Amino acid sequence: MIAIFLFIIVVVLAGVNLLTPKKYKKSNNIPGPEPWPIIGSLHLLGKHKTPFEAFTALSKIYGDIFSITLGSTQCVVVNNFNLIKEVLINKGADFGGRPDFLRFHKLFGGDRNNSLALCDWSVLQKTRRSIARMYCSPRFTSLQYDSVNVVGCQELKVFLSELQKLPIEQPCDIKPIVLGACANMFTQYMCSTNFPYEDKEFQRIVRYFDEIFWEINQGYAIDFLPWLLPMYNQHMKKLSYWAGEIREFILARIVKDHMASLDYHAPPRDFTDALLIHLEEDPNMEWNHIIFELEDFIGGHSAVGNLVMIALAYIIQNPEVAKRIREEVDEVTDGQRFVNLFDKAAMPYTEAVLWETLRKASSPIVPHVASTNTNIEGFQVKRGTMVFLNNYELNLSGEYWEKPDQFMPERFLSPAGHVVKPAHFIPFSTGKRTCIGQRLVQCFSFVILATLFQHYNVNVAGKIDIKPSCLAVPPDCFKLILTPRFSKHK
Ligand code: HEM
Incomplete structure (x- = not known):
């Protein structure tokens, strides 16, 4: 319906454009296409x-x-590394704002400034980032890093036992299990809480987070044509509903217990405590x-789960890659123990697979x-002005890149076999708004992927279609066939 409506507008405007010799003038001197009335260059x-x-x-x-003008929004697009650096680093302070999309407000209680990723830059944002950094960007030698390892490894045992319940050698929907594992890793690490996979409320909330992740990764005409709102009412209601249900779950199943047992004079037990203590101390x-910050970070699990699914899609289509991951994990663990985060340094190929996945997925x-x-x-x-x-x-x-279309993890390995990333590769962006969750992404996605290939041969029934320039796969996505490998594990 919306598509038809837009089509009619485009056709009508095309007519207007052809009949109107005087074109709309752009308000700056940067070259670019002449916008049409109303829709700009959409x-x-x-x-x-x-x-x-x-x-x-x-x-x-x-x-x-x-x-380029999108709707009536003036935008600038920068397309090379030097220009991107100029915007994000040299002039980061001038470009600290975010788009004012209606969808973003709907997801964050009516105000996108509640969200860490979608708010404009402010002193408050600086404080929120600094609270998050200690927990969500754990350094290699920190206690938090040890804790990420312990949490990840414990959850992977539960994850494996969930996978064992799946029918063998039949196409299975493993995304909900991967997401469940990621969600528990995040809630255990940040809130010292985890949930049984069969908990229906937990399943529902993990699904809503995933729906929102998919949603936030799509572009919609309404972002630039807000007058389309009446046609998107149902959609907007759905977004507000998902977000509201998630908030209720976090308050009832996580925050309530924390508040009841929090000792404000003791060191924080986890990220949730740190946020609650900050609320008390900072006027x-x-x-x-603090609630939206916690929600933002717990929601990061969807990004990790979707990244793992995309990595699986690429690996399955390149059987040589799967073979090399298996060889690497078998060699490092000697087939005698479970893989852990501290094996990462000795598994550069598996790490390179994740970097190559991030390159190919090319999340905007x-x-x-x-x-x-x-x-x-x-x-x-x-x-x-909005800057892309x-x-x-x-x-x-x-x-x-050499052969950019091919999935070649070895492009991230030096001749000596170490992981090397070119300076122009910035999947987590750079500058003052760079991704805070990137270390957690690297840690958790590594252990999940390595564990999967340590224990299973993974195949697919048909062809997998991955949407370019998108880190999300649809909530209901491709099915996989898992075959347990011969294993000496006790
Ligand atoms: C594969 C997974 C992920 C990718 C590729 C990714 C990438 C990005 C990118 C490109 C940005 C925008 C930076 C900018 O505007 O300059 C960003 C922002 C952000 N990311 Fe991530 N991210 C991922 C996962 C996560 C996770 C798991 C978390 C939380 C635990 C997280 C937390 C954030 C936050 C809070 C921001 C906003 C920072 C700000 O605007 O000040 N991200 N991320």
Whole structure:
């Protein structure tokens, strides 16, 4: 229905455009396509599989920096590493804002500034990031890193016993089990709480988180055409419902017990305690801030689970890669014990598989917004302009990579076999809004993947279609065939 409506608008506007010799003038001097009335240049994005593919195509016409109007929003797209660095690092302070999409407000209690990833930059955001950093960016030598390892390994035993319940050699939906494991790793690590996989409420909330993750990774016309809202009412209601149910679960099943047992004079037991103590000590922190922060970080488990699913999709389609992971894990563990996080240093190939997955998946960097009048490469950029960082081009262009279309983890290995990442590879972005969860992603996804291939041969029934430039796979996605490997484990 919405598609038909949009189609009609596009056709009508195409007519208007042809009949109207005077084109709409762009408000800056950056080259770019002339916008149509009302929809701007949205029609140009529709011609490609993803908006980022469209940006790459347009950069070939207009150059590495071009401007584009989407709906009535002025946007700038930067397409090479130097320009991306200029926006994210050199002028990070000028580009600290985020888009004001209606969907983002719906997901965070009516105000996107409740969200760590979708808020504009502020002193409060600086504080929230610094509380999170200690727990969500654990350093290799820290107690938190040890704790990530213990939590991950304990959960993987439960995960394996869940996998054992699946029918052997038949296509199975393993995504809910992978997500359940990730969710428990996150809630155990951040909240000292975990849930049985058969807990229906837990299953439902894990599903809602996954629905939201899928949702947040899609682009919608309403983001740039807010007057379409009446047609998206049902959709918006669904988002608010999922978000509300998640909040209730976190309050009832996690925060309530923490508050009842918290000793404000003792060191925090976990991230949840740290947030509650901050609420008490910092007059600028409000209840909503800490609850949404906790929710944001627990929600990070969906990113890890989806990354693991995408890695599996690529590995299965490249059987040589699966073989090399198995050989590496067997050699490091000598087939005698379970793999753990401290094996990562000795398993560079498996780590490289995850970097290659991140390259191929090429998850978009959340758009930034200019918070002041500024410039990029001398081009004037007005306050409020939305800036897209085209990391799709950085990750998939032949200018940066040899055989970019192929899945080749070895591209991340030096001749001596160490993991090396080129400077232009920034899957977690860079600068003041860089991803805070990246270390947790690397830790948990590594142990899950290594454990899976240590214990199972993984195959697929049909062909897997992975959407380019997207870290999410649909909540109901491809099924896998798991065959237990011969194992000496006790
Ligand atoms: C494969 C998984 C992930 C990828 C590829 C990823 C990537 C990114 C990217 C590209 C950004 C935008 C940075 C920018 O705007 O410059 C970001 C922001 C963020 N990420 Fe991640 N992320 C992942 C998982 C996680 C997880 C698991 C967590 C939490 C535990 C997390 C927490 C955050 C937060 C809080 C921000 C917002 C930071 C800010 O705006 O100040 N991410 N991430």
